[in-house]
Amino acid sequence: MTAEQIIFLLTGALVLGSGLMVVTVRNLLHAALWLVVSLFGVAILYAILQANFLAVVQVVVYIGAIAILFIFAVMLTRRELMEKGRQTRSNWWIPALLGLLILAGLVVLILSVPGVNHTAAAMPAGLDTVQALGTALVSPDAYVLPFEVASVLMLAALVGAVYVATAGKK
Amino acid sequence: MSVPLSWYLILAAALFCIGLYGVLSRKNAIAILLGVELMLNAVNVNLVSFWRYLDPAQMAGQAFAVIVFAVAAAEVAVGLALIISVYRRRKTVVADEIDLMKW
Numbered sequence: 001m002t003a004e005q006i007i008f009l010l011t012g013a014l015v016l017g018s019g020l021m022v023v024t025v026r027n028l029l030h031a032a033l034w035l036v037v038s039l040f041g042v043a044i045l046y047a048i049l050q051a052n053f054l055a056v057v058q059v060v061v062y063i064g065a066i067a068i069l070f071i072f073a074v075m076l077t078r079r080e081l082m083e084k085g086r087q088t089r090s091n092w093w094i095p096a097l098l099g100l101l102i103l104a105g106l107v108v109l110i111l112s113v114p115g116v117n118h119t120a121a122a123m124p125a126g127l128d129t130v131q132a133l134g135t136a137l138v139s140p141d142a143y144v145l146p147f148e149v150a151s152v153l154m155l156a157a158l159v160g161a162v163y164v165a166t167a168g169k170k
Numbered sequence: 171m172s173v174p175l176s177w178y179l180i181l182a183a184a185l186f187c188i189g190l191y192g193v194l195s196r197k198n199a200i201a202i203l204l205g206v207e208l209m210l211n212a213v214n215v216n217l218v219s220f221w222r223y224l225d226p227a228q229m230a231g232q233a234f235a236v237i238v239f240a241v242a243a244a245e246v247a248v249g250l251a252l253i254i255s256v257y258r259r260r261k262t263v264v265a266d267e268i269d270l271m272k273w
Contacts, residue, residue: 023208045181050222087196119173147237154243
């Protein structure tokens with residue numbers, strides 16, 4: 001076992017363990033904080049995969065913005081729900097069974113693909129992935145159109161979110 | 171890179187299934203969105219590992235992951251705004267009790 005494999009296994013255990021806490025823990029505020037741990041583990045995975053830009057964006061956008069938004073929403077809506085009753089449906093075992101079945105199916109499917117156990121080749125020499133990603137996102141023969149569509153979507157969604165969140169106020 | 175591709179794919183599949191379980195089993199609408207976030211992250215892990223293991227010179231995987239980030243942020247912003255708006259009117263965030271459009 002190499003050091004990289006050990007780091008991967010530890011990070012994977014962190015991601016899956018905190019992911020399980022997100023979906024099972026009763027207190028929603030704790031679930032949101034466990035989500036932060038899980039997202040941070042995914043950022044470590046990006047770093048292992050040498051996707052440097054995405055590792056940073058994962059921390060800044062997911063942990064810095066999305067997780068904080070969740071914590072705000074939990075705090076704005078908590079009160080009655082927190083104390084009384086259970087947080088999961090009474091027939092929670094159906095989703096659990098469904099999840100396990102889908103996982104088993106996916107694992108069988110993944111392992112049956114030829115060549116899936118190969119390890120990655122070394123990065124091509126002189127390839128700066130951050131620069132290559134930046135060029136790809138704005139170059140007309142690559143992904144400038146999806147990139148612009150995503151930014152328009154983002155703007156529309158944020159304007160809509162502000163309107164929806166304040167519309168009910170008298 | 172001594173970790174086989176299949177490890178990443180299985181990890182992402184497990185994370186996706188955990189998120190799916192959260193989406194289907196939770197009552198609270200905010201907890202359902204938390205599950206959706208886990209599923210989106212699983213997809214992103216898949217995209218980035220395919221980028222790294224197949225052809226790092228092609229940026230398609232990372233570019234797609236960046237767009238998934240943007241869509242996830244938009245989804246969370248609108249989703250939480252809707253939940254807060256519903257909470258202000260109906261005083262509940264339990265998905266079962268928000269049944270105004272159910273007939």
